[in-house]
Amino acid sequence: MASNIAVIGCGYWGKNLVRNFYELGALRWICDVREETLQDLAAKYPAQTTSTVEEVLADPAVEAVAIAAPAADHFRLAMQSLAAGKHVFIEKPLALHVDDGERIVQAAHERHLQLMVGHILQYHPGILALKQLINDGELGQIKYIYSSRLNLGKVRREENILWSFAPHDISAIVFLLDELPVRVSSHSGSYVDSHIADTTMTICEFGSGVSAHIFVSWLHPYKEQKLTIVGGKKMAVFDDMEALNKLVLYSHRIDWIDRMPVAHKDSGVVVPLPATEPLQAECQHFLYCISSGRAPRTDGENGLRVLRILETCEQSVRQRGQPVELAVSKPAFFAHPTAVIDPGCEIGAGTKIWHFSHIMSGSRLGKLCNLGQNVVVSPACKIGNNVKIQNNVSVYTGVELEDDVFCGPSMVFTNVINPRSHVIRRNEYKRTLIKQGASIGANVTIVCGITLGRYAFVGAGAVVTHDVPDYALMVGVPARQDGWMCYCGIRLPRGGDVLSCPSCHRCYQLSNNQLQALPEDQKQAAVVTEPEVVAA
Numbered sequence: 452m453a454s455n456i457a458v459i460g461c462g463y464w465g466k467n468l469v470r471n472f473y474e475l476g477a478l479r480w481i482c483d484v485r486e487e488t489l490q491d492l493a494a495k496y497p498a499q500t501t502s503t504v505e506e507v508l509a510d511p512a513v514e515a516v517a518i519a520a521p522a523a524d525h526f527r528l529a530m531q532s533l534a535a536g537k538h539v540f541i542e543k544p545l546a547l548h549v550d551d552g553e554r555i556v557q558a559a560h561e562r563h564l565q566l567m568v569g570h571i572l573q574y575h576p577g578i579l580a581l582k583q584l585i586n587d588g589e590l591g592q593i594k595y596i597y598s599s600r601l602n603l604g605k606v607r608r609e610e611n612i613l614w615s616f617a618p619h620d621i622s623a624i625v626f627l628l629d630e631l632p633v634r635v636s637s638h639s640g641s642y643v644d645s646h647i648a649d650t651t652m653t654i655c656e657f658g659s660g661v662s663a664h665i666f667v668s669w670l671h672p673y674k675e676q677k678l679t680i681v682g683g684k685k686m687a688v689f690d691d692m693e694a695l696n697k698l699v700l701y702s703h704r705i706d707w708i709d710r711m712p713v714a715h716k717d718s719g720v721v722v723p724l725p726a727t728e729p730l731q732a733e734c735q736h737f738l739y740c741i742s743s744g745r746a747p748r749t750d751g752e753n754g755l756r757v758l759r760i761l762e763t764c765e766q767s768v769r770q771r772g773q774p775v776e777l778a779v780s781k782p783a784f785f786a787h788p789t790a791v792i793d794p795g796c797e798i799g800a801g802t803k804i805w806h807f808s809h810i811m812s813g814s815r816l817g818k819l820c821n822l823g824q825n826v827v828v829s830p831a832c833k834i835g836n837n838v839k840i841q842n843n844v845s846v847y848t849g850v851e852l853e854d855d856v857f858c859g860p861s862m863v864f865t866n867v868i869n870p871r872s873h874v875i876r877r878n879e880y881k882r883t884l885i886k887q888g889a890s891i892g893a894n895v896t897i898v899c900g901i902t903l904g905r906y907a908f909v910g911a912g913a914v915v916t917h918d919v920p921d922y923a924l925m926v927g928v929p930a931r932q933d934g935w936m937c938y939c940g941i942r943l944p945r946g947g948d949v950l951s952c953p954s955c956h957r958c959y960q961l962s963n964n965q966l967q968a969l970p971e972d973q974k975q976a977a978v979v980t981e982p983e984v985v986a987a
Contacts, residue, residue, distance in 0.1 A: 454514040454538075454741050455479040457507040459528060461488050463605065464542060465519030469496055471734040472517065480507045504528065508535035515565070515741055517734075518542060522610050526551040533558045533566075540737045542569040543618040544761060545754035547610065552758045556751035560797060563815075567737050567747035568754030570622035574736060575729040577689050577697045580722055581680070582627050589700070590682030596624055596663035598678045601671035611648040613637065613764055616667035622749070622757050623678065624655070624663050631756060631777060633658050637764040638772040642670060653764050656774075688719075698722040744831045745813040746795030753794070784816075799836065817854065835887070849880035849899065856885050859893035859911065866899045886921070890940065908936040922959065922966040935959070935966050 456472045457480035458465055465483070472478040473496040481492050481500045489500040507513060508531060515538035518528050526546045532539050539559065545568050546552040559566035572578045584590055598620040607615055625631060632655035639648035650668040657663070676691040686701045702717040740747045747753075760777065767775045783800035786792055791809045799818035804810060808826040816828065817836035827845040828834065834846065835854035842860050846852065849866040866880045881900035885891070889903045892911035897903070904921035913930040924934045924942060935943040937952040943959065944950060950959045950966070958969040 454738055455512050456515050456517055456738075457482055457510075457513050457537075458517045458519065459483075459504055459507065459532075460518060460520030460524075461492055462519070465517075466492060467730055468517050468519055468734065469498075471728075471731050473498065474731070475734055475738060477734075477738055479513055480510065482507050504531060508532060508537065513537060515540065515737070517737075519569075521607075522547055522614065526555065529555045529566075530558060533562055533564055536562065536564070538565040538737075538741050540567045540569065540734075541754075543622070543754070543757070544568075544610075544614055545751065545758050547614065549755070549758050549762050552751075552755050556755055559751055565737070565740050565747060566751040566754075567740065568749045568751065568757075569733065570618065570626075570749040570753065570757065571729050571733055572619055572623040573626050573749050574733040575691070576724040576727050576732075577691065577722075578623055578626070580698055580724055581678075581687055581689055584687065584700070584722075585627055585680075585682075589685060590680060590687060591684030593628065593659075593661050593680060593682050595681040596627075596661065596679065597666075598624065598663070599666045599675050601666070601668045601673070601675040603671055603673075604669055606643055606649070606669055607647075611639070611651075612667050612669055613639065613648060613651045613653070613768070614761060616669070617651065617653065617665055617764070618757050618761065620665045620667070620678070621655075621760050622753075624665070625756065625760070627680070628657060628659070628661060630657055630659060632656055632663070632760065634774045634776045635760065635764050635767055636772050636774040637767040639768045648768065651764070651768065653767075654774075655760075696721045697724060743813075746797070748795070750795055823860075841893070847880075850883045850885070852885045853887040853889075855888045857890040859891055859895065861893060862891050862895040862897070864897050864899070868899060888938065890936075906936065906938050908940070920965055935961070938968065 454477050456477045458469045459482045461469055461481055461483040469481055469492055478496060478498045481489060481498050482504060483489055484502050493500050501507060516532045517540040518525060519542045520528055522544055525541055529539050529541055546555060600616045600620055634656050635653060637651050637653040640650045641647060642649050649670045653665040655663040674692060678689040680687045686703050688699050690697055699719045699721050701719045704715050705712050706715060736747060763775050763777050767773060784798045784802040786804040787806050789806045790804045793812040795812040796810050797815040799816055801818050802816055802820040804822045806824040808822050810828045811830045813830040814828045814832045816834045819836055820834060820838045822840045823842040825843045826840050829846060829848040831848050832846050833851045835852055837854055838852050838856045840858045844858050844862055847864050847866040850864050864883060867876045868881060883897060883899050884902045886903060886905040888906040891909045894912045895909050896914045898916045901915060901918050903919045904923060906921060907919045907923045909915055910926040913926050914928045915925060915930045919925055922935050923932050924936045926933045934945060935950060937943055937957055939955040941952055941954040943952060948961050950961060959966045960969055
């Protein structure tokens with residue numbers, strides 16, 4: 452799982468990334484503009500050092516960079532790194548402007564590179580345990596959340612306290628509730644520098660009825676990082692400054708006696724947590740996503756959601772705390788309400804996903820695809836543009852569909868050659884590649900590990916057990932070749948080395964059982980024979 456990582460920016464927080472990637476056996480470069488910092492870190496964690504980003508990005512052995520530079524440099528460094536073909540881990544916030552964040556995410560998508568944002572609380576065992584408690588109904592219906600992140604310093608000049616501290620709490624609360632706020636209001640105070648907010652109080656209102664208050668300050672006499680959740684059954688307090696008892700549940704309740712509310716307090720129950728360093732878990736997750744191709748839990752889209760909330764909070768601050776509706780962009784694709792779209796999917800504009808389909812985390816769907824009812828796309832699958840997948844088809848991990856592929860109703864892909872229920876074979880998935888324009892008929896079975904050539908055509912009910920050449924027509928059980936198919940889906944007449952389509956008049960050269968399309972200017976005159984249509 453180890454990858455060659457370069458850490459860019461090795462100051463207050465970056466030095467922790469250096470330590471963790473070194474301990475995970477993945478550190479290659481330490482990059483910082485301060486020579487003293489480079490010398491100190493290199494003495495503890497032997498690695499190559501440099502003060503220039505360009506030297507890091509020029510190293511072909513570097514697979515990914517971790518950016519912990521000041522937030523004002525995030526956009527520039529991320530775009531440079533992606534342009535150099537490197538996966539990117541970037542500390543929060545993703546950028547200081549939503550437009551810049553969107554450009555970073557788009558660049559990562561276009562280059563098929565991993566982009567992960569350092570929202571560390573989503574990897575904290577306390578927050579993960581708290582989410583599980585919420586999902587299991589232990590707290591009952593969530594009513595109210597209060598978080599405080601307070602300290603004396605470090606006062607920043609390139610960003611205010613809202614952008615420096617609040618991303619942690621916003622990210623955690625959205626993660627716990629699985630929903631975005633519908634409106635926010637933020638009040639700020641500027642006491643050290645009249646142009647930079649030192650404290651903010653933000654109120655987030657959610658469609659489910661939950662209200663969350665977020666108080667952040669770097670003008671506080673002591674450090675506090677606390678999150679309180681009030682539920683209908685229990686209350687929970689996550690205190691990250693506690694050494695051991697970080698998560699405590701309270702069965703407090705309020706009874707109405709003689710028409711008056713009476714509070715009954717509980718002593719509290721400590722929830723045991725694994726002794727896992729959140730940053731180490733976060734770094735491990737990044738390395739895993741690079742090696743597996745899975746989308747990070749806190750991917751670029753996740754970072755963009757937090758960025759949009761921050762920008763809306765900033766708008767409220769400028770309006771002296773007036774509530775501002777959160778502008779949530781509608782997805783560019785259509786999904787029926789019964790479809791399930793897991794976090795971390797990439798779905799292109801114009802794609803349609805119909806009833807009871809399930810698109811799993813880490814999968815990539817291109818533009819203008821159409822997925823019928825009860826279609827499943829498994830993790831890490833890649834599906835190109837304009838792909839048609841009919842009802843009751845499962846695209847399993849290991850299968851890749853290029854542009855313009857057609858999958859007929861109830862056809863079947865496999866991904867293991869010798870399955871046993873009692874033997875785990877996740878590391879033995881075979882790669883199956885369906886090349887551009889190929890058509891697979893209804894009830895066909897594609898045995899894993901094969902390549903189906905460009906514009907090949909598999910007739911209904913066939914079982915394909917070996918590689919298929921471009922334009923080949925396959926029928927039967929097991930499938931055998933029974934001629935050739937034109938680009939337009941019409942069977943080509945038999946005989947001769949040059950085959951001409953009776954419908955669109957494209958011409959093909961046949962040699963050594965390989966068919967190649969001739970240039971468009973070599974179309975022959977239309978022949979009188981009736982085009983032969985093969986059922987898919």
